[in-house]
Amino acid sequence: MADDGPPSADGGLDSPIPSPFNFKTQVISTTPIKSNIGQRRGHRYKHSSISAQHHIFKEPPPRPPPVLPASLPIPTLKEARERMTTEQWHSLYWSLCHVAVAAFLFFRSRGSLGIMALSHLVFFDAGSALICVAVDVLGNFEVWRRSSIRHPFGLERAEVIAGFAMSIFLLFGGFDLVSHGLKHWLDTKGGHEPHHDHSHQYVPSGELEWVACAGIFSTLVSAYWVKNHARIARIMRSSWLSILSHHFTNVFHVLTIFFSILLLLLPLLPGSPSHWDRALCAAIACAMFALGAQLGAAQASMLLMSYHGDVSPVLRDIEAEPNVSRIEEAQFWQVHYGLCVANLKICVARGCDEGIISKLRSKITSMIQNRLGEGYGRGSSLRWEVTIQTSVESN
Amino acid sequence: MASSYALPSSALPHAHRQHMHAHSHSHPHPHPHPHPPTSLNALKSTMASGGGLHNHSQSLDRSRHPDRPHLGHARSFSHENSESHPPSRPSAHGHTPSHSLSHLPTFNPNDADTHEPKNRLPHLPTLRTNPTPGFHMREKLPPTPLSQVDGWKTETAPSGRELLTPMSAASKWYEPPDSAATNHSHSHSHGHGRSHDHHHGHDHDHDHAHKHAHHDHDHGNSHEPAKISLFSKLLLRYSPHVPVFHAILVEKDSRRIFYFLSLNFSFMAVQAWYAHATESIGLLSDTVHMFFDCFALFVGLCASVMSKWAPSQRFPYGLGKVETLSGFANGILLMLLSVEIIGEAFERMAEGTPPRRLHELLAVSTLGGLVNVVGLVAFGHHHHGHGHSHGGDGGGCSGSHKKTDDHDHNHNHDHNHNHGHNHNHNHGHGHGHQNENMQGIFLHVLADLMGSVAVVVSTLLTMYTGYAWWDAVAGLLVSVLIVLAAWPLLASSARNLLLGIPETVEYNLRNTLAGIAQQRGVVGYSVPKFWMDEVAAAAGHDRHHHQHEHSHDRDHDHDHDHGHGHGHDHQHEHHSASGERLRGIVHVVAARGAGLDDVRDRVRAHLAQHGMDVVVQVEREGDGSCWCGAGRLAPPSATGLPSPRAF
Numbered sequence A: 001m002a003d004d005g006p007p008s009a010d011g012g013l014d015s016p017i018p019s020p021f022n023f024k025t026q027v028i029s030t031t032p033i034k035s036n037i038g039q040r041r042g043h044r045y046k047h048s049s050i051s052a053q054h055h056i057f058k059e060p061p062p063r064p065p066p067v068l069p070a071s072l073p074i075p076t077l078k079e080a081r082e083r084m085t086t087e088q089w090h091s092l093y094w095s096l097c098h099v100a101v102a103a104f105l106f107f108r109s110r111g112s113l114g115i116m117a118l119s120h121l122v123f124f125d126a127g128s129a130l131i132c133v134a135v136d137v138l139g140n141f142e143v144w145r146r147s148s149i150r151h152p153f154g155l156e157r158a159e160v161i162a163g164f165a166m167s168i169f170l171l172f173g174g175f176d177l178v179s180h181g182l183k184h185w186l187d188t189k190g191g192h193e194p195h196h197d198h199s200h201q202y203v204p205s206g207e208l209e210w211v212a213c214a215g216i217f218s219t220l221v222s223a224y225w226v227k228n229h230a231r232i233a234r235i236m237r238s239s240w241l242s243i244l245s246h247h248f249t250n251v252f253h254v255l256t257i258f259f260s261i262l263l264l265l266l267p268l269l270p271g272s273p274s275h276w277d278r279a280l281c282a283a284i285a286c287a288m289f290a291l292g293a294q295l296g297a298a299q300a301s302m303l304l305m306s307y308h309g310d311v312s313p314v315l316r317d318i319e320a321e322p323n324v325s326r327i328e329e330a331q332f333w334q335v336h337y338g339l340c341v342a343n344l345k346i347c348v349a350r351g352c353d354e355g356i357i358s359k360l361r362s363k364i365t366s367m368i369q370n371r372l373g374e375g376y377g378r379g380s381s382l383r384w385e386v387t388i389q390t391s392v393e394s395n
Numbered sequence B: 001m002a003s004s005y006a007l008p009s010s011a012l013p014h015a016h017r018q019h020m021h022a023h024s025h026s027h028p029h030p031h032p033h034p035h036p037p038t039s040l041n042a043l044k045s046t047m048a049s050g051g052g053l054h055n056h057s058q059s060l061d062r063s064r065h066p067d068r069p070h071l072g073h074a075r076s077f078s079h080e081n082s083e084s085h086p087p088s089r090p091s092a093h094g095h096t097p098s099h100s101l102s103h104l105p106t107f108n109p110n111d112a113d114t115h116e117p118k119n120r121l122p123h124l125p126t127l128r129t130n131p132t133p134g135f136h137m138r139e140k141l142p143p144t145p146l147s148q149v150d151g152w153k154t155e156t157a158p159s160g161r162e163l164l165t166p167m168s169a170a171s172k173w174y175e176p177p178d179s180a181a182t183n184h185s186h187s188h189s190h191g192h193g194r195s196h197d198h199h200h201g202h203d204h205d206h207d208h209a210h211k212h213a214h215h216d217h218d219h220g221n222s223h224e225p226a227k228i229s230l231f232s233k234l235l236l237r238y239s240p241h242v243p244v245f246h247a248i249l250v251e252k253d254s255r256r257i258f259y260f261l262s263l264n265f266s267f268m269a270v271q272a273w274y275a276h277a278t279e280s281i282g283l284l285s286d287t288v289h290m291f292f293d294c295f296a297l298f299v300g301l302c303a304s305v306m307s308k309w310a311p312s313q314r315f316p317y318g319l320g321k322v323e324t325l326s327g328f329a330n331g332i333l334l335m336l337l338s339v340e341i342i343g344e345a346f347e348r349m350a351e352g353t354p355p356r357r358l359h360e361l362l363a364v365s366t367l368g369g370l371v372n373v374v375g376l377v378a379f380g381h382h383h384h385g386h387g388h389s390h391g392g393d394g395g396g397c398s399g400s401h402k403k404t405d406d407h408d409h410n411h412n413h414d415h416n417h418n419h420g421h422n423h424n425h426n427h428g429h430g431h432g433h434q435n436e437n438m439q440g441i442f443l444h445v446l447a448d449l450m451g452s453v454a455v456v457v458s459t460l461l462t463m464y465t466g467y468a469w470w471d472a473v474a475g476l477l478v479s480v481l482i483v484l485a486a487w488p489l490l491a492s493s494a495r496n497l498l499l500g501i502p503e504t505v506e507y508n509l510r511n512t513l514a515g516i517a518q519q520r521g522v523v524g525y526s527v528p529k530f531w532m533d534e535v536a537a538a539a540g541h542d543r544h545h546h547q548h549e550h551s552h553d554r555d556h557d558h559d560h561d562h563g564h565g566h567g568h569d570h571q572h573e574h575h576s577a578s579g580e581r582l583r584g585i586v587h588v589v590a591a592r593g594a595g596l597d598d599v600r601d602r603v604r605a606h607l608a609q610h611g612m613d614v615v616v617q618v619e620r621e622g623d624g625s626c627w628c629g630a631g632r633l634a635p636p637s638a639t640g641l642p643s644p645r646a647f
Helices: A025-029 A031-041 A049-057 A077-083 A086-107 A113-138 A157-189 A205-226 A230-236 A251-268 A273-303 A312-320 A354-372 B002-006 B008-019 B021-026 B036-048 B052-064 B069-084 B090-111 B123-129 B176-199 B202-222 B225-241 B243-250 B252-278 B281-306 B321-351 B358-383 B387-395 B398-419 B421-428 B436-465 B470-497 B503-516 B534-564 B567-579 B596-609 B635-640
Strands: A152-155 A324-336 A339-348 A383-392 B522-532 B582-590 B612-620
Touching: A077 A113, A086 A113, A086 A205, A113 A157, A113 A205, A113 A251, A113 A273, A152 A157, A152 B522, A157 A230, A157 A273, A157 A324, A157 B281, A157 B321, A157 B470, A205 A251, A230 A251, A251 A273, A273 A324, A273 B321, A312 A324, A312 A354, A339 A354, A339 B612, A354 A383, A354 B612, A383 B582, A383 B596, B225 B243, B243 B252, B243 B281, B252 B281, B252 B358, B252 B436, B281 B321, B281 B358, B281 B436, B321 B436, B321 B470, B358 B436, B436 B470, B503 B522, B503 B582, B503 B596, B522 B596, B582 B596, B596 B612
Parallel strands: A339 A383, B582 B612
Antiparallel strands: A324 A339, A383 B612, B522 B582
16 A cells, blocks of 8 residues: 555655664654744743744644545556455456356357347346456555545446446347347248248257256356345345345346246247247346346436435434524435435524534434435445535524 | 625635636726726726626626617626625625526527527526525526526525425426526526626627628538528427427437437338338348437437436436436447447358348448438537537627627636646547537447448448458448447546546646645645536536537637737636536534634635535534544644545
8 A cells, every 4th residue: 555655644654664764854843843942042931922923933834734645546457467366366267257158158049039138147247247356356456445636436436337337238238139039030920031040949958958057057156256236236225126136135146047947947838939938038138128227227326426315304304403493505415336425504503502513413424324324234334424514593 | 604705805806706707807907998997996896796797897888889789688687687686695696697697698599599689588587586695506506597496405595494395306397497597507607708708809809700600600501500490490489388399409419319319210210111011121120220229319318408407406416417427328338239240240250141132231221321421410510510500690690699709708718728638638529528428429320320331331342242241341340440439438428427537627626625724723624525516517518519609709719818918817717617617525624713614614715716616514623523534633643644534
C-alpha cells in the first residue's frame, strides 16, 4: 500500500530502510516552538501584550490537509496479475473453464434449440463468474474501495456497470434465441430444402446427458467456489423471484440447473422431442427476458443514482422528531451493491444547542441505517453514509 | 440561508460570481460604452440586491435597440421574472430569471424555429407564478417550474410538512407545461449570455448574427430539414392533446429519433408483410433484425424523453444519466451483435454453404441500406448539425435571433471551459460527448448501414466471382468496424456512469478543496465526495444543442470578446463554469470557538463560489459520533493524517 499511497505522515514511520538518523522533523518544527515561545523571549508574563502579539507564531497558517490521496493509480493488467493470490488464480482458471463449458454447449447445439438456449444461460453464468473474479482481483487495490477525487466512490460501481452489461446480454440472448427459433421453425415449415439436415432429428441421446451434466456441474462449482451472482442476487431479493429462490442461494443457479435437468428429461417426455426442445428454448428465452429486464432495471436504477426502496416513511419519521422542524432536501441513492448515500438538509427547531444537534444527527443516521440497511439476519448489509446539514430555524 | 448571504464581506464577491457573466460584464463595460451612468447604477443596484442586474440590462437594451420589438418584448418578460423572485438568495435569484427568460427564445429556434413569441407567451405565466423562492439548490439547476409539479423537496419554503409527501406517479408523468418548464431550465445560461450581449457593442452582435443566421440557413437547407420543421410544426400544433406525443416532439433529439423510428418501423412492417407473402426467410430474418433496430431506437427515444424529467424523490439527481445509460446499452448491444456476426461468419465458413437467393438478398439489403442512409443523414446532421433550426431563426426575425445566438455564445464558452478536453474530444467526432444516447443511436444506424453495404458488396462479389466466402469476410470486417466504432462510446459512457470526475474539473476541485481548510473556524474536513451534476448536465446538454445550432455565431462572439480584450470575463466564466456542475458532500470539523452555522455558511459560500452545491455537515471538534470519523482524532494532527476515512 505504501507505494501507491501519497507521501503521507505515516509514510515516514514505517520506511523500510533503517536510517541512522531517527529524527522526526515534524516534532522539531512544531512542538518545541510552541513550548519555547514564552521562555525564549524572556517575557515574564505570558499574557502581557507583547506575548499576545507574538502568539501568531503559535499557529502556523493552516495547510491544506491531504484528506484524500493525491491519486490512486488504476492497476494495469500486469500489476493486477502480480497481486493476484493463488486462490484468485484458481478461481480465474475455473471461470475460464466455465466459459469453455459454455462454448462446448454452444457448439454442441447444432441439433437442439434447447441446448443452444442452455448454452446462453451458461454463458451468462460464466460471464458473471469472470466478473466476480475480476472484482476480487481489483479488490486487492486501494483504488477499488477508497475514494479519491477522481473516483469519489472508488471503482466499485464498475461492478454494477458490468452487471448491467450482463443483463443486456441476457436480453440480447433471449432475443437471439427467439430469432433462432423463428428461423428454425421456418426452416422446417417452409417448403424449401432445410439446409441443416438434422433439423428435424433430435440429438443423439448420449450427447444430451453429457451436455446437461456439464451444465449442472459447472454451475454448481461456480456457485460454491466463485460465488458468482452473489451480489446480483442480493439486489434481486426484494422481487417476486424471492419466492422462487427461497431455498436456494439465488435465481440464476436455480434456473440453469432446472433447465439442465429438464433437458435431461426431455427424451422421456411423450411425443416428439423436437417439440419439447422448442418449448424448452422458448421457456429459457422467456426466463432470460424476464430476468434480464428485472436485473437490468435494478442495476439501472443504481446507475441512475436512485434508491430502489421507499424512503418516505423514514422521512416522515425524521420529520416527526421533536427537534426537527422540517426537511429541506433529502436525497437517497445507492452507489453500488454495498453502499448507499443519504444527504439531508434539515432545519432544527430554535434553541437547539450543539449537543442536541449532534445527538439528533446520530439518531437520524442510525435510523436510516436500521430501517433501510436491509441487512438484518443475513450479514450482508447495505451501508448508509449519511450526511446531514443542519440549520437552525430562522423564524 | 439568507443570513449567510447577508454578510457583506462574503456576499459581495459571491453575488458577483453567481450572477456571473452578467455582473462581470457590466463592470468592464461601462467605460467603452456610451452609457456609463446607467451601468453604474446597475452596478449599485446589483450590489444592493441581486435582482438589480436584470433591470439594468434591460434598460440598456431598450436604450440601444429601440427598433427591435421582439427584443423589447422578451426583455420585459425577463424583467418581470427577475422581479418576481425575492432577493433572498442572490445566486439563485440571478440565475432563475435568466433561465426562464432565455429559454423562451432559444426554445423555439431549437425545436421548430417556427414559434412566434406569442406562442411562447402561454408558458410565461407558469414561470412567473412559480413560487420556488427558497429552492434552487444548484445555481444552474433550473427546475423551477417543475417544483410545482412534483418536486417534494423543491417546495421547501412555504410550508414545511407538505414537502415530504411523496409525489404520486401520475403527477410525475407528463404535462405539457412541464415539458416547457424543463426546456426553460435548459436554457438558463442563455440568460447570462443575453445580458452579456447587451453590454457588448450592439452593432457588432447584430451583424454577426445576421450573417450567421443566413449561413446556417443555407446550411440547413442543404440538408432536408425545412420540410421536417414544417411538418413538425404542424404536428406540434395538434400534439398537445396527446401529452406523450408532445413530449417527444418538443425536443429536437427525441423528435428525430421518433421520425426515424416511425420510418424504420413502417419499413419493417412492409418487409414483414412481404416476407409473409413470399415466405422468404432472408426477408424474415432481416425483418427480425429491423425489429431489433426499432427496439434500440425505442429505448433511445424513451431515454431522450425521460432525461428531461425533473428530479424526484426516487431520482434525486434527475434522470440525466438515462441517456448515458442508453448509450452504454447501445454500445454493449453493438458489441454483442458484432460477436454474433463473427460467430455466424465462422459458421458460414465452416459449413461452406453459399448464400442462397442472392437477388432477393440484394434487394432487401439495398432497401434496408437506403433506410439507414436516411437515418444516418438525420442523425449525422444532428452531429455536425447546427444548421437546421438555426436557419429557421435566420428566416424569422433577426433581432431576437441575435439575442439567442449570443446566449449561445456564452454557453459555448462555458462549455468549452467546462469540459476542457472532453468537449474537444466531442468536437473531434462530432458533438457526441454529452449526448451519448444520440451517439449510440447514430452508431447503431451506422452499423446497420455498414452491414447492408457489406451484404450488398459481398453478394455482388459472390455473384460475379462465385466464391462463397465473401460473405463471411464481409461479416468479419463489419464486426471489427463496429467494435472499433462502439468502443469510445462504451468507454466514455462507462466513465460517466462510474461517477468519475474529468481531469480538468479535478484540477480546480483540488484547489477548491484546499480552500476549505482555510476558511475561518474550520479545523479539517473529511469524506469529500463530489460528482458531476447530471441535472445541470442535462440542461447543459440542451444548451449544447443550442450551441450547435448556432455554433458559428458562437465563434464569432468569441472573437468579439477577444477584440474587446475581455480577459477578465473569460476567467469568470471559466471559473464558475468549471465547477458549475458539481454536487457532493463534505463533513467539516469546526474549531471549538467557531459557530457551527457560521462555519457551514462559510464553507458553503466558498464552495458555491466555485460552482459546487454541496451538503455540508459541520461537526464539532472532538465529536466523534459521525461515521466519517473526522472528529475522533486529535484536532491539529487530524488534518494532517490521512486517517480520516475517505470512503
